[in-house]
Amino acid sequence: MKKRGAAFSMLSAIEVVAAAIILLLLFNHAMRWSSTERPYQAYLAEDIALVINSLYSSPGGNIIVNYTQDASGFNVSIDEKKVLLYKKGIGIDEISRKFIGTGTDKIDEKLLENPKEIQFAKIGNEILIDNLVKADLNTLTCDEFAGEKLTNKKILVDPGYEKDNIKPSKEMCDIANSLVFKLTNAGVNYFNIFSTRKLNEYDEDEGIISINCNDLSKSDKPYEADVAISLRPGKNKNTKNNIKAFIVSGSEKEKESRKLACLMINSILGNNALGGIKITGASIVPVDLEATGMEFPDGIQNKIFVMLEIGNTESEQGKLLLEKVPELGDSISKGFVEYGK
């Protein structure tokens, strides 16, 4: 009888504990339901999914959206199909809402823990989410086609020349030399580098090829390049500081030129070393060789050709940009190397 009594006591205790747990859970649920937190969590999930759907719907161009709702009470997890809001450690608190992606735009999956700020952005074909999105609104959307790598091609580097001035500016020559240096570092054979200007004697010991910036007369050596990159400074009597890439309209290599121009511009815009300088815009401009008054190197009609117009010699920010010689050379070279990857 004693043992039986003990068993009943134990069962009663279990019964009381089980009832207490269930009551506690029900009470907990009821309390949370009666508070405004859960509906707010559901609202945030709906709202964020709607913002992402809107970004997918935007017709090209770059957008940054400052999200103004306070989501700091939750962890916000976004993957390619849904947004999930939850509180750390409590699994049953999750609320998720789905959104509908596209085959062309990629979403950057992200987990933001108790975010005080959220920014959404659509840059090109990428949707970015972060506390503070680090992206340049001027970034261009490059064509998707993958051309052949250019690092094995013959490359003509033209430091350019301003109109009515036969010689290029010193700063452009320095940028062109920086580009040549970076290209050879990236594996381009110096035998494949040509210039519209005279080159210094190749230094066997140091392995350096460079344009002679002290004697900027035209090169008398013939060149037969596959790719031509021309550089020149912008000159406008305003405060603009744009980057323009001129390509030849109707050229057999227009598509390839556009892609190269796009990659080089994006590489400049994405260079953090140019941080403090405000670049006001970027564009690719197709030009008709016969109609334009611009001076282009000879024989570029059906080559991959990009003329980069950088900065503005008349504006403060433009001048600052033109002083960033190694940074510009590095960016242009990275854009060049990116082609074909």
Next chain:
Amino acid sequence: MGNKKMFFSKKASGYILGKKPIYFIITLICLTISFILFSYAISREVSSTTVIPDNLEMTILTNRFLNSPDCLAYQDKETGRAYPGIIDLEKFNDEALEKCYSTEDSTLKAFKLSLESPNLNIPPEENSDNKANKYFILTPNWAARRYTQTSQYVIIYHKENFYRGRLLIAVQK
């Protein structure tokens, strides 16, 4: 006590249990079911407190079809400029729609888009059996369910010409 059965020990040396276990099992099952139902009811209630107006969500998604060059919007190949509201007839097919609305989830909104024009044969193929000037495409999650329908006037681009047209938008959820 005399009518209680002994499950584990005839000599009462183990746990002595009678009808109590049956009571426990039934109670636990009932409580679990109540708890699950209660949780489900709460989740449903919370969801219902935050419903996006149907029109808003539909407008955003319809804008995707009409405005995005990755969907149906005409894009100038020379300049890359997209023309919102102008439908490129070459893109008006299920593959293009799937590319810009890639879901097979039937819990999400599904669309059937029909295009009609008074002065253009749609589909335009000369050898097409379908001579009616109306043609429709479906998102991958479209199923045979009830739907609501609206319409919108659009411009149709086809072979460097522009035509007047109307897009019928059927939405299903």
